[in-house]
Amino acid sequence: MSTEPEAETAAAEETGARAPEAEGAADTTTDGSAGTADADGAAGPAAAAPEGSGSGVAGAGDAAAAGSAESKELSEAEAELAAQRELRERIEERKAAKQGPVDAGAKLSGTAADLLAAVRAVESGEQPVASAFREPEPAPRRSAPEPVRRPQPVAPVAGPGDEAVDAVRAVLAEGGAPATLAARAAKALGEGADAQLRDDPWQLLRVGGVRTEQADGFARALLGAECGPDDERRGRAITVWLLEQAAVAGHTALDASALTAALGQRAVPDADAAVQSAITEGDILVFQDAIETPGAPAPAPADDEDEGEETERPVRVLVGLEQYALAEESLADGLARLINSLPKEDGSGPQAGDWESAAGEASGSTAELIRAVAGHGLVLHTGGETARTEPAALVAAAEALGLRVCAATHSAAGRRRLAGLVGSDEAAAVTVAGLLSGAEGPGRDRDGALALDLLVVLDAPQLDVETAAMLVESLPDGARLVLSGDPGVLWSAGPGRVFADLVAARCCPQIVSRVPDPGPIGELISGIGIGELNQVDAPGKEVVIVPVRDAGEAVHRTVQLVADSVPRAIGVPPQDTQVITPGHGGAAGTRALNAALKERLNPGPGRFGGFDPGDRVAHVPAPGRTTLGRVVRADAEGLHLECDGAPVVVPKERVEQTVRHAWALTAHQAVGLTWPAVVVVLPGDATAALTRAWVYTAFSRGERHLSVVQGAEQALPRAVAEVAPKPRTTRLQTLLRPQVPATA
Secondary structure: OOOOOOOOOHHHHHOOOOOOOOOOOOOOOOOOOOOOOOOOOOOOOOOOOEOOOOOOOOOOOOOOOOOOOOOHHHHHHHHHHHHHHHHHHHHHHHHHHHOOOOOOOOOOOHHHHHHHHHHHHHHOOOOOHHHHOOOOOOOOOOOOOOOOOOOOOOOOOOOOOHHHHHHHHHHHHHOOOOHHHHHHHHHHHOOOHHHHHHHOHHHHHHOOOOOHHHHHHHHHHHHHHHOOOOOHHHHHHHHHHHHHHHHHOOOOOEEHHHHHHHHHHOOOOOHHHHHHHHHHOOOOEEEEEEOOOOOOOOOOOOOOOOOOOOOOOOEEEEEEOHHHHHHHHHHHHHHHHHHHOOOOOOOOOOOHHHHHHHHHOOOHHHHHHHHHHHHOOEEEEEOOOHHHHHHHHHHHHHHHOOOOEEEEEOOHHHHHHHHHHHOOOHHHEEEHHHHHHOOOOOOEOOOOOEOOOEEEEOOHHHOOHHHHHHHHHOOOOOOEEEEEEOOOOOOOOOOOOHHHHHHHHOOOOEEEOOOOOOHHHHHHHHHHHOOOOOOOOOOOOOEEEEEOOOHHHHHHHHHHHHHHHHHHHOOOOHHHEEEEOOOOOOOOOHHHHHHHHHHHHOOOOOOEOOEOOOOEEEEEEEOOEEEEEEEEEEEOOEEEEEEOOEEEEEOHHHHHHHEEEOOEEOHHHHOOOOEEEEEEEEOHHHHHHOOHHHHHHHHOOEEEEEEEEEOOOOHHHHHHHHOOOOOOOOOHHHHHOOOOOOOO
16 A cells, blocks of 8 residues: 555645645655645736747756765754753643642633632632732743754664564554555554554554555454444544644644544544544543634623623634644743743843934834834734844844844744844854754753843744744743744744734734835735735846746746746846745646756756756755755765755665755745745646735745746636635634733
8 A cells, every 4th residue: 555645635624724745855745636735825926028938058057065974954953853852841841730620710721720729719718818829939940951052963863673663564564554664653653563553553543644544454454354433443543643634734723523524524433432532542632712702792691690600601622632732832821921021120231221222223113123122022023025124133233232132044044144134243143943952042041041132033934833832931031032024924834823823912012014025026025915916017027927828838938947048138047046836746846847957957867866966955854844955976875965055964765755856846945035036837737726825925035036937827816816824723822812911
């Protein structure tokens, strides 16, 4: 049986959200799925005049300089995973500390539930008033070792031994499953994996890429007549699997009704019993969140109720995986801590007059941003690519005031751009991964917190709930956090929609930049942001539309644009032009485009697992982490790459999973990056996946030039005007609401 994941998982379709493509090299779509979109959307073109065809010889791809070194990227990824494990330990400790019966107000949580329990204890005489409302002593932060300034070799986590893999392989063979799954199954299930599979064959669903029908076939082969659709083990495993697929699509939780409906479509006879079994076994968590209607009056008590009795409030029942539920709770608690512990003027830092003086030297929304940061622990800043100058100015002003400050982006290229805007060396500019792992930035203090007074995070919409929770958990009390980003771009590849939830919650100041993106591309993007696809004047061919009839013509014209027309007319060489298309599969997806572009720009036999020196590649050392680079060479160690100026060695067995060609990318891989010229390909078979956010993201990646290979016809303006991103179910706003005051 094949184990390649479906292009769009059925779970996402059943729960009202589509599973995104894995960001980077690990491909999760079937080759035949034409026009499969990545993450939250699809594509579309702009408006201008068609460009004439051209011809010319292809420029050969530049071969990267050879060199071999320990993989910096891999060590950073290992360190980041270690940081994630430490965060989860902290979350579990806090969760255990919060556990305890609350007789009344069981639907409340956090501080509200604690206060209500205290009131009940005083009313019943169980506890005196003085002790009931005494603030508990804060738990001391876990001490941390001295910060590591640069990535150090990290011993890889020991995988399953050969004996364990062989035992799993034997069980898989009995069930007719591919032997290639043995190592992954042994790693996913841990010790005694073979016994677990014999006892519960549906545990095979815990191996990435396995579908429910494949697990059913495996179970039938092992269990024979004992196997049936009503097996409790089957219902429990499919329940967890559906929630994992929902997390891939961006949800941190699901409505219970949506989950039971999806279980029904998977032939689970008693969906409610399956969910209850998973809850009882501790595989999933259940939440009852009050439904808040803005402006609605509080429900009045019924006539037969006493005045002191509580009134039932409408709630929605959500279920989710513990991993994301705890991360979202931790994030909400950490944000509330920052918001409620405002920086104090104790003489150790800049005073109000100092901040006002710094703001007086700026103007417009930059001055507003500085003033907001002066008095608040959390500030949101929204704007396009040009608006990055405002948080950069804030960083420079805070440094001048003597604060410990740094700004984080999601890529090394973004870090270099930010350092140029700040006007200093790269010490104040870091990557999010480097900051969390200790490879970049100020390191941590004795309490384990980042040694910072102000952290500015750019491209904040890319923050998933786990990464955001790690950042917030790492900030000391009294620190300030600024989240800056463009609300029109695609959301994070991982679960959650942190930035959008905070914007909607209105729990802190929000500064909207008044610095527009310049030129015809900026004008076009501004219109798309409000749902209008406008015709723009582009006298310098800044925006060009290339209409095509079919996918084959789209591929031909794309290669022609990159190799000849854009270099000749715009002066941008092929290595500085990026192709963006909706998905990996299809006749004009990344696979087809990369094959055609390689043949023209860097022809070769692909003797190193399909790659040759000089090939442009995308490397994914960890889920959600994509770096772009070039192939240098290959040897017994593996494939040698140069990514963001650093040497990376990918072991031979990891190449197929983590490396792919990158002349053409999806919009989710391109978000947060820019190139001098961009060619956006919109084949006709991708029209069903178009959204405004995808078009906005793809079109805004070009700095000087945007070519749109347009085969979507009227689906493009319709998507820009009408198709919003598919919603994600999250709990961040609900968790924040009782902890922080709303801000107008």
